[in-house]
Amino acid sequence: MMALSVQDDETALELFRRANHKPLLTGLAFFDEVPAGSGGSKTKDKGVGRGDVVELYGPSGSGKSEVLINVVARCVMPAWLGGEERPAVFFDNDGRLSILRLEQLLKGKISNNTTFQVKSASGGIGGGGGTTHASSSRPQQLQSDLEDVLIGCLRRLRVVRPAGLFELLAAIEVLRFELGHRPAVVVVDGMGSFFWQDKVW
Incomplete structure (x- = not known):
């Protein structure tokens, strides 16, 4: 059973969408251990959340x-x-x-x-x-x-x-x-x- 808490200023439609989309698990610990949607939404799910943007940067190679x-x-x-x-x-x-x-x-x-x-x-x-x-x-x-x-x-x-x-x-x-x-x-x-x-x- 999944427990969801309603976020501040969240509509029922937003809650429904969040409940029906599991985060993407990449198999890479440094992605999967970060809470999904950590850019703003506070969810307990781990992984890359729907709509998340992740930028990788570093030198060539x-x-x-x-x-x-x-x-x-x-x-x-x-x-x-x-x-x-x-x-x-x-x-x-x-x-x-x-x-x-x-x-x-x-x-x-x-x-x-x-x-x-x-x-x-x-x-x-x-x-x-x-x-x-x-x-x-x-x-x-x-x-x-x-x-x-x-x-x-x-x-x-x-x-x-x-x-x-x-x-x-x-x-x-x-x-x-x-x-x-x-x-x-x-x-x-x-x-x-x-x-x-x-x-x-």
Whole structure:
């Protein structure tokens, strides 16, 4: 049972919305231990709350993009594997997102998951449009199931590579109308990528 307290100047609609949206858990302790909505609302839930804006900054090579890839990976992974199983949007402003790195990270998280190993060993994942081969060997079954889950994860991810600030703004506006389900997380990597380009104009 969840207990909610009404905040000062909070309408019933705001309380209802807050009660029906659980925070996003990223799997990263430095995000998940902070109370959701810590920018203003006082909630006991931990994680990144709906509408929260989190900014990572630091020198080049400090791991900011790696943190973002980990957040996106946790977001798109199936719930039965400990993920959020929710859509995510990744704005790759500087074109440095490595899809191969994301694939490697997802494969590692999926294949090392005990639930995945047990389900795959007991006849395959199935149900997700995957192929279950009763006559295939265990390594082939594991590989097939891994690919099925990986494809499901990648279907929940939209990567946008804008060429400039105006294209970024247009893409954000289009996504508001295009996405049937609101993404659990919108990641913008390389916020300053268009600074000098826009200075010229």
